[in-house]
Amino acid sequence: MTKAKLPMTKRGHDKLTETLHHLKTTRREQISDYMGSALADGDLRESAAYDEARMQQSENEARIIELEDQLERAQIVEESAQNGVGLGAKVKVKDDKGNERSFEIVGTYETDVLKGRISDQSPIGQALTGRREGDTVTVQLPKGTANFTLLEVVYE
Numbered sequence: 775m776t777k778a779k780l781p782m783t784k785r786g787h788d789k790l791t792e793t794l795h796h797l798k799t800t801r802r803e804q805i806s807d808y809m810g811s812a813l814a815d816g817d818l819r820e821s822a823a824y825d826e827a828r829m830q831q832s833e834n835e836a837r838i839i840e841l842e843d844q845l846e847r848a849q850i851v852e853e854s855a856q857n858g859v860g861l862g863a864k865v866k867v868k869d870d871k872g873n874e875r876s877f878e879i880v881g882t883y884e885t886d887v888l889k890g891r892i893s894d895q896s897p898i899g900q901a902l903t904g905r906r907e908g909d910t911v912t913v914q915l916p917k918g919t920a921n922f923t924l925l926e927v928v929y930e
Contacts, residue, residue: 780847783884790845794845809828861879863878863879865877865902867923898922
């Protein structure tokens with residue numbers, strides 16, 4: 775069975791690769807040191823530190839497997855080759871109330887709402903994909919519908 779491709783920006787791919795490297799090297803070493811300290815303390819049957827180290831090890835290994843899968847399925851999208859809004863686009867929109875907001879359209883695993891990076895699969899991301907400056911889109915949001923006028927599309 776072929777696994778679905780995960781579209782992402784080059785920056786997103788690089789960040790996943792960096793995170794994977796950190797988990798495989800630095801984090802594994804930290805957990806190993808913590809586990810060694812717990813082992814040195816003696817009786818493992820009642821060692822909360824050892825149980826905690828084992829849990830951290832399990833979580834770290836699960837995250838490594840997840841990241842390896844994502845990187846294996848990654849499909850880096852050439853940002854400058856997009857027609858209209860697509861992955862990697864930095865957009866500025868104006869809502870119904872005249873408020874301007876800026877977003878960067880990224881792949882699902884790159885999303886960070888606090889930094890203005892929204893997924894191309896989010897309601898706003900889907901509505902803006904393929905649109906051009908001057909277009910207006912209507913988006914169904916949890917609090918109702920909103921109209922956004924696309925003011926600017928930039929690829930860096």
